[in-house]
Amino acid sequence: MIQKKSFGAYTAKVLIWMIVILMTLSCLLPLINMIAISLSGSSAVAANQVGLLPVDFTLTTYNKLLKDSQFWASFWISVQRVVLGTLINMFFVITMAYPLSKSKFRFPAREVYIKFVIFAMLFSGGIIPLYMVVSGLKLTDTIWALVLPGAVPVFNVILMINFFKSVPESLDEAARIDGASPLTILVKIYLPVSLPALATVALFSIVGHWNDYFSGLLYMNKASLYPLQTYIQQLTVDITQVTDAEQLKQLSQMSNRAFNATKIVVSTIPLLVIYPFLQKYFVSGIVIGAVKE
Amino acid sequence: MKKITKLLAVASAAAMLLTMVSCSSGEEDFTAGMTEEEKAAWEAAANDPYGKYPELVTYTTGYNLTNQGSDVLAGTPYEDDTTENNAYTRYLKEVLNVQNENAFEAVSGADYDQKVSMAIASQNIPDIMHVSNYETLVDLVESDLIEDMTEIYENLACDTVKEAYASYGEGNSPLDAATFDGKLMAIPKTQLSDGQDFLWLRKDWLDNLKLEEPSTLEEMEAVLKAFIEDDPDGNGQDDTIGLVVHSEVYGDYPNNTFAIDNVFTALGAYPNIWITDDDGKAVYGSVQEEMKAPLELLNRWFNEGIIDKEFATRTNDDIVGLISSGKCGAYIGPWWSPFNQAQTSTYASDDAEWVNVSCPVGDDGKINAISTKSYAGFVVVRKGYEHPELAMKIVNVNSEYSKQDKSDAAKEIKENQTLAYFNWPLYCEVQPGNNAELMTQHIVDVMDGNADESTLTTEEQSYYESAQRFLEAEEAGKKADSADYSQYMSRMVSINKMIDEPANFLVPSFFETTDSMGSRWSSLEKMEMETVLKIITGEKDISEFDSFVEQWKSAGGDRITEEVNEAIAE
Numbered sequence: 001m002i003q004k005k006s007f008g009a010y011t012a013k014v015l016i017w018m019i020v021i022l023m024t025l026s027c028l029l030p031l032i033n034m035i036a037i038s039l040s041g042s043s044a045v046a047a048n049q050v051g052l053l054p055v056d057f058t059l060t061t062y063n064k065l066l067k068d069s070q071f072w073a074s075f076w077i078s079v080q081r082v083v084l085g086t087l088i089n090m091f092f093v094i095t096m097a098y099p100l101s102k103s104k105f106r107f108p109a110r111e112v113y114i115k116f117v118i119f120a121m122l123f124s125g126g127i128i129p130l131y132m133v134v135s136g137l138k139l140t141d142t143i144w145a146l147v148l149p150g151a152v153p154v155f156n157v158i159l160m161i162n163f164f165k166s167v168p169e170s171l172d173e174a175a176r177i178d179g180a181s182p183l184t185i186l187v188k189i190y191l192p193v194s195l196p197a198l199a200t201v202a203l204f205s206i207v208g209h210w211n212d213y214f215s216g217l218l219y220m221n222k223a224s225l226y227p228l229q230t231y232i233q234q235l236t237v238d239i240t241q242v243t244d245a246e247q248l249k250q251l252s253q254m255s256n257r258a259f260n261a262t263k264i265v266v267s268t269i270p271l272l273v274i275y276p277f278l279q280k281y282f283v284s285g286i287v288i289g290a291v292k293e
Numbered sequence: 294m295k296k297i298t299k300l301l302a303v304a305s306a307a308a309m310l311l312t313m314v315s316c317s318s319g320e321e322d323f324t325a326g327m328t329e330e331e332k333a334a335w336e337a338a339a340n341d342p343y344g345k346y347p348e349l350v351t352y353t354t355g356y357n358l359t360n361q362g363s364d365v366l367a368g369t370p371y372e373d374d375t376t377e378n379n380a381y382t383r384y385l386k387e388v389l390n391v392q393n394e395n396a397f398e399a400v401s402g403a404d405y406d407q408k409v410s411m412a413i414a415s416q417n418i419p420d421i422m423h424v425s426n427y428e429t430l431v432d433l434v435e436s437d438l439i440e441d442m443t444e445i446y447e448n449l450a451c452d453t454v455k456e457a458y459a460s461y462g463e464g465n466s467p468l469d470a471a472t473f474d475g476k477l478m479a480i481p482k483t484q485l486s487d488g489q490d491f492l493w494l495r496k497d498w499l500d501n502l503k504l505e506e507p508s509t510l511e512e513m514e515a516v517l518k519a520f521i522e523d524d525p526d527g528n529g530q531d532d533t534i535g536l537v538v539h540s541e542v543y544g545d546y547p548n549n550t551f552a553i554d555n556v557f558t559a560l561g562a563y564p565n566i567w568i569t570d571d572d573g574k575a576v577y578g579s580v581q582e583e584m585k586a587p588l589e590l591l592n593r594w595f596n597e598g599i600i601d602k603e604f605a606t607r608t609n610d611d612i613v614g615l616i617s618s619g620k621c622g623a624y625i626g627p628w629w630s631p632f633n634q635a636q637t638s639t640y641a642s643d644d645a646e647w648v649n650v651s652c653p654v655g656d657d658g659k660i661n662a663i664s665t666k667s668y669a670g671f672v673v674v675r676k677g678y679e680h681p682e683l684a685m686k687i688v689n690v691n692s693e694y695s696k697q698d699k700s701d702a703a704k705e706i707k708e709n710q711t712l713a714y715f716n717w718p719l720y721c722e723v724q725p726g727n728n729a730e731l732m733t734q735h736i737v738d739v740m741d742g743n744a745d746e747s748t749l750t751t752e753e754q755s756y757y758e759s760a761q762r763f764l765e766a767e768e769a770g771k772k773a774d775s776a777d778y779s780q781y782m783s784r785m786v787s788i789n790k791m792i793d794e795p796a797n798f799l800v801p802s803f804f805e806t807t808d809s810m811g812s813r814w815s816s817l818e819k820m821e822m823e824t825v826l827k828i829i830t831g832e833k834d835i836s837e838f839d840s841f842v843e844q845w846k847s848a849g850g851d852r853i854t855e856e857v858n859e860a861i862a863e
Contacts, residue, residue, distance in 0.1 A: 043617070043638050043641065043642050046613060046614065046617045046634045046635075046638045047614050047617040047618035047638065048610065048611060048613075048614025048615070048617070048618065049614075049618060064364065067364065067367045067368070068362070068363075068364035068367065069363075069364075069367070070362070070363040070364065071364070128410075128411070128414045131411050131414065131415060132414065132415050135411075135415050135417075136415075217399070217404060217407070218407070218411070221395070221396065221397035221398065221408070222376070222395070222397075222398055223358055223363075223376070223398050223399070223400075224375070231362075234358075234360055234399075234400045234404060235360055235361075235362050257610070
């Protein structure tokens with residue numbers, strides 16, 4: 001495409017780049033700082049001397065982490081949760097979004113369902129009723145408590161509905177003329193052209209499940225069953241009042257920041273690994289050219 | 294923010310309680326079908342402070358963990374211990390023949406409190422549990438979910454426990470808080486009296502500059518000035534700052550290390566607490582006329598750089614960093630400050646020497662301090678539980694028996710206290726308010742040769758050994774282990790000063806919260822702290838303090854003050 005570059009367009013481009021670079025830095029620098037802290041000696045960390053490069057480089061905290069059995073147990077619970085939770089989420093998102101993306105002529109009750117879904121997105125029963133339902137169903141202390149309460153991510157359903165709507169109706173019609181059942185149309189036509197949206201939604205689920213610490217705290221009554229982020233969160237709880245001598249010891253060890261940074265760094269690795277693999281699906285315009293009008 | 298979520302949790306738990314059906318089905322008779330002899334054996338166990346049950350008694354409870362992370366146990370003999378099988382639970386099993394089964398477990402503090410709220414909400418409280426706040430206790434009492442402990446306490450509390458409660462004095466007994474209509478509904482966990490805050494100074498800097506230890510506000514100002522201007526670390530660079538100040542300038546006395554309540558109290562202001570005015574009514578300290586003098590002083594100190602210019606934006610870690618890196622040699626903190634990394638790191642890396650000074654003092658030459666409340670939580674027993682006396686017996690073991698026991702099992706507990714991952718399954722030790730001072734006195738007696746080592750309790754003995762190790766290392770010209778440094782400096786140096794230079798203690802007239810506080814207190818506190826920061830940093834003139842007071846009163850302050858007075862009258 002040939003475009004005449006005016007001065008205005010040029011400055012706009014520079015501005016946009018600057019903003020993008022600033023945003024990138026604001027995400028990247030804290031991460032680099034965390035990595036640097038995890039690799040630094042603890043006295044340098046306490047003195048706040050660590051910036052973007054490690055001071056007194058050491059791997060002791062990583063060595064220590066290898067021996068921390070609860071960390072790895074929690075890590076494993078989180079992995080299970082992500083796999084199971086994402087599969088369940090994707091199943092519900094797809095099977096719910098597809099019919100709801102059809103017009104009300106083909107699916108008359110559509111409006112009722114949509115309102116129901118949106119209502120559930122805006123209002124919730126609150127923590128305590130939720131807890132009572134989960135504990136009443138005897139799900140507490142099981143992996144199901146972590147994946148079932150959020151089995152239908154409504155926001156993702158709406159994203160998916162909108163994406164399915166943008167798929168040309170003619171594709172659907174053509175397939176129906178060829179005698180395909182709705183299920184076949186969904187699996188053979190809609191899903192392959194929806195890979196970018198599916199990758200996005202899957203990523204939301206993965207990140208959401210991996211980063212969520214609160215449901216672990218709420219539903220797990222044994223610390224040994226905590227998923228990873230809950231385990232990390234509880235290490236950073238403040239001690240506000242010293243009531244007995246045992247707490248003094250904790251005070252002195254509390255700012256073991258290098259070790260905590262190590263845990264955080266290691267806990268982000270799985271997500272950093274997953275991103276590049278999903279990246280290739282973020283290609284738009286797959287349906288361009290599928291229909292000739 | 295934390296406070297709000299806590300209040301919400303409490304409020305919602307309270308709401309749930311109202312809709313709850315009573316879950317007590319009366320006393321469950323576990324003695325049915327027993328022979329007379331068996332019954333007598335159970336009876337005897339139940340009526341003896343340390344009676345061992347004829348058969349294993351299992352109780353459900355909520356377990357308080359520390360935030361250490363279980364990795365502290367790695368490589369120790371306790372690696373495979375769990376919350377249902379660790380040194381503490383094994384000990385209780387041996388002494389009382391009881392075993393805990395955890396309905397839930399969580400780190401002490403907000404996490405644990407939330408579990409308690411959830412347990413109450415789901416109508417399923419454990420047989421025995423610790424609750425950390427007064428509001429929850431009130432809820433439990435009002436909804437009739439917990440046992441009356443009056444008789445059990447009378448019959449079974451050991452002397453240590455009874456004396457400990459008595460040590461708080463008539464008006465401030467922890468038992469009062471747990472008494473409703475003359476009935477004792479819980480066993481209160483005592484709050485260690487925290488003593489006064491001190492001014493912690495780098496002794497080596499004082500020596501370098503040939504300065505005396507300060508005492509009054511003026512002397513304090515002179516020392517801080519010298520710390521900034523006269524190059525106390527002798528490195529030829531102008532790189533030191535004066536007094537570091539917490540971004541929450543005051544509050545939570547004396548737990549808020551780096552906060553400077555003492556500067557306010559030295560001038561007769563008592564911010565952030567309820568005090569009694571001349572008419573005998575409760576008023577809020579932060580909105581009194583006395584606040585103006587310290588605020589004006591701090592504003593001047595800020596302008597002259599005597600307090601850290603960037604204090605309003607510093608985090609706790611930033612402050613620790615300033616001190617650790619030797620840029621600052623003065624802060625205000627409690628007796629256990631040597632446990633803070635700010636001190637341990639300077640001890641290990643530099644030749645820093647710290648000293649705690651009674652400064653700034655009020656008119657009579659003493660520090661004006663604020664008392665903490667006498668209770669730090671409550672142990673409650675589910676209504677209808679067949680062994681309600683068990684709670685009292687466990688508290689007896691925690692507070693007395695285990696400390697005098699010198700067996701191997703008790704040694705395990707001592708070791709676990711150093712590792713500090715597990716707590717007692719029932720998180721409640723009852724100690725006299727001045728326990729820290731008492732223990733130090735006992736240890737000093739032994740060190741001076743006035744008493745024998747065998748007179749020490751197991752806890753005291755571990756501090757004694759720590760002190761010995763520290764002194765030996767120092768004598769050999771080596772650096773002691775930082776844990777030993779912390780113990781020695783806190784227990785032997787700092788507490789000794791607390792004993793030698795007592796402070797004036799003001800007991801706040803009210804500690805708890807009232808109804809309107811739930812919705813308004815956090816915004817009032819925010820308004821207060823903003824005004825204080827603005828006045829100190831000079832963004833607002835001191836004359837605007839009066840308009841803040843007006844605004845505070847009309848925005849709910851007056852109503853809350855009324856409620857507080859009503860609550861006190863009750």
